[in-house]
Amino acid sequence: MLRVVVLISGAGSNLRAFLDDCNAGNVPATVVAVGSDVNAPGLEHAHRHGIPTFVEPLATGEDREAWGKRLAAAIESFTPDLVILSGFMKLLPASFVERFAPMLLNTHPAYLPEFPGAHAVRDALEAGATETGASVIVVDAGIDTGPILAQSRVPIHDDDTESTLHDRIKIVERKLLSAVVRDIASREDSIEGN
Ligand code: GRF
Numbered sequence: 001m002l003r004v005v006v007l008i009s010g011a012g013s014n015l016r017a018f019l020d021d022c023n024a025g026n027v028p029a030t031v032v033a034v035g036s037d038v039n040a041p042g043l044e045h046a047h048r049h050g051i052p053t054f055v056e057p058l059a060t061g062e063d064r065e066a067w068g069k070r071l072a073a074a075i076e077s078f079t080p081d082l083v084i085l086s087g088f089m090k091l092l093p094a095s096f097v098e099r100f101a102p103m104l105l106n107t108h109p110a111y112l113p114e115f116p117g118a119h120a121v122r123d124a125l126e127a128g129a130t131e132t133g134a135s136v137i138v139v140d141a142g143i144d145t146g147p148i149l150a151q152s153r154v155p156i157h158d159d160d161t162e163s164t165l166h167d168r169i170k171i172v173e174r175k176l177l178s179a180v181v182r183d184i185a186s187r188e189d190s191i192e193g194n
Pocket of ligand 1: 009
């Protein structure tokens with residue numbers, strides 16, 4: 001079973017859906033820990049499932065490299081096969097990315113390379129786009145520039161607000177993430193079976 005650590009910063013609704021998919025046997029993975037840079041409300045989903053959590057805040061003025069090392073050590077104590085950034089909103093230092101990539105994934109609420117960055121949903125609306133999307137990528141040193149593993153389009157409705165559009169995108173993000181992890185797990189299985 002693939003051991004997964006998930007990092008979040010917010011409500012963790014995608015984490016909740018991923019946990020449900022794992023528990024239902026739809027994804028052959030076990031979330032062994034959930035981490036955050038803040039006391040995120042979404043940690044509650046992990047608590048409800050009896051999954052350990054950790055919080056590693058970036059202190060004001062703290063060196064990002066030092067914080068990245070602390071975060072990496074916390075993650076590594078759970079010996080994951082895969083780390084997923086699911087609404088984790090802090091930029092990670094390059095040394096962190098090198099340590100975990102390519103087994104370091106990020107979900108993004110746009111059809112990359114369109115609308116990278118922290119305000120992808122708002123940016124799509126402000127650009128007057130008629131469609132946007134969702135992507136799952138491997139994290140690299142850039143901002144949302146890593147290899148794209150899966151993506152789908154989401155239409156933008158005339159009456160969409162940032163919140164209604166984001167809610168519809170998240171439904172697609174959840175499906176993509178579970179499909180990608182299923183695929184990784186099946187490849188790991190065949191590697192182990194050889
Ligand atoms: C997702 O759209 C994720 O891609 C973005 O933040 C959202 C996380 O939502 N960066 P939630 O915390 O899972 O509800």
